[in-house]
Amino acid sequence: MPGKTDLATFNCSLARALNDVGDWWTLLIIRDAFLGAQRFSEFQRSLGMARNTLSDRLERLCAAGVLLRGGALARPIYSLTEKGRALAPALVALQQWGDQFASENRPPVVVTDQCGRRLPRVKLVDRDGAEVGPEDLRFRPGPGADERTRARFQAAKSVRKELK
Structure with a gap:
């Protein structure tokens, strides 16, 4: 194996x-x-x-x-x-996803703040606080990108141009 x-x-x-x-x-x-x-x-x-x-x-x-x-x-x-x-937001987001899609909106465990209030759904927001949905996300090479990663993005950009 x-x-x-x-x-x-x-x-x-x-x-x-x-x-x-x-x-x-x-x-x-x-x-x-x-x-x-x-x-x-x-x-x-x-x-x-x-x-x-x-x-x-x-x-x-x-x-x-x-x-x-x-x-x-x-x-x-x-x-x-x-x-x-620092993994707390990722774990809470994954748990909330599981609450919705794996537990039929019947969470076995509820996450609350220190006052006992249930936390809202973890979401992505932009700098102005507006929610960012999956359709709004854009990915690009960052400062740690190597040549292979940059080439992958360049190839994807070429494919998108051809599809237009």
């Missing part, structure tokens, strides 16, 4: 992010960390996953700087780093 592709080598921030947090166990571990889980046993009890899989994912999340391993060597405590906490 071929090995897993190393997405960290892609010239794409989404691919690189998925390299660190892109499988379902990893996202559920991060979710549980947001819910207060700190110890191996708490993650395992909540998720019911194999010990070796959990150990591997926790190690990867620590290596990626998403979780910090602290406390006693024999009984470590895991906590979200700033990098891990």
Whole structure:
């Protein structure tokens, strides 16, 4: 069986992010960390996953700087780093998507603010605060784009011109 592709080598921030947090166990571990889980046993009890899989994912999340391993060597405590906490908007957006399309608008868990008010749907807004829909999005090479990425955008631009 071929090995897993190393997405960290892609010239794409989404691919690189998925390299660190892109499988379902990893996202559920991060979710549980947001819910207060700190110890191996708490993650395992909540998720019911194999010990070796959990150990591997926790190690990867620590290596990626998403979780910090602290406390006693024999009984470590895991906590979200700033990098891990910065995943909150992405996790809430994915959960809200799941509420709508996977849970038939019957959310099993509701996310609220500190006052208990349900959060509105996560959305993209422009600098003036106006909502930006998928049809409004535009993508272009950024400052970290390599030649291959620039060529891909140039090729797509040529195809669009031909279709007009």
